Amino acid sequence: MFERFTKTARDIVVGAQEGAVALRHDHIGTEHLILAIANHPGSVAAGALAQRGLSRDAIERAIRDLAAPKDGLDADALSDLRIDLDTVRERVEAYFGPGALERGHRKGHLPFSKAAKKSLELALREAIRLGEKAIDDRHLLLGVLRECVGSGYRIVVDAGVDIAALRAELDAGGTAQTA
Numbered sequence: 001m002f003e004r005f006t007k008t009a010r011d012i013v014v015g016a017q018e019g020a021v022a023l024r025h026d027h028i029g030t031e032h033l034i035l036a037i038a039n040h041p042g043s044v045a046a047g048a049l050a051q052r053g054l055s056r057d058a059i060e061r062a063i064r065d066l067a068a069p070k071d072g073l074d075a076d077a078l079s080d081l082r083i084d085l086d087t088v089r090e091r092v093e094a095y096f097g098p099g100a101l102e103r104g105h106r107k108g109h110l111p112f113s114k115a116a117k118k119s120l121e122l123a124l125r126e127a128i129r130l131g132e133k134a135i136d137d138r139h140l141l142l143g144v145l146r147e148c149v150g151s152g153y154r155i156v157v158d159a160g161v162d163i164a165a166l167r168a169e170l171d172a173g174g175t176a177q178t179a
Helices: 007-022 030-038 044-051 056-067 075-079 085-096 114-129 137-147 151-158 163-172
Strands: none
Touching: 007 030, 007 114, 007 137, 030 044, 030 056, 030 114, 030 137, 030 151, 044 137, 044 163, 056 151, 114 137, 114 151, 137 151, 137 163, 151 163
């Protein structure tokens, strides 16, 4: 299936992995796909997200909020006690090596979540539905929106985006050009 991806779409999938690694996640989810889409300026899908207030920074904040510890111990709460988690992480990694604090730290490629795999499959179906041979950034975003269960979809919905209007814009081809 990946042979049908445009260069932009391939770059987005690679960017999703890089985003997951940067956020210290142990998988590539739909949230990482939309983060990578937003991080690909000039793409139709990135433009459509940006027009709705979903910039790379806004999506990254939403991802961090979704991944925030549920036990109440977070960086803000600990900073009140003069504990800086970034400093702790840096010191531990300087002593024990990179990734020492990672749970389930993996070397190499991260696995795709079930929702991300399904979104990639649905991207192919979206391209076929639109009569297009190649899978581009629009199809990737349409696949995430069609899956309706992943964190990426939740981020878009929580931002108050009209999903039907976004899908219609993507179906029409948007306004930006893809590579």
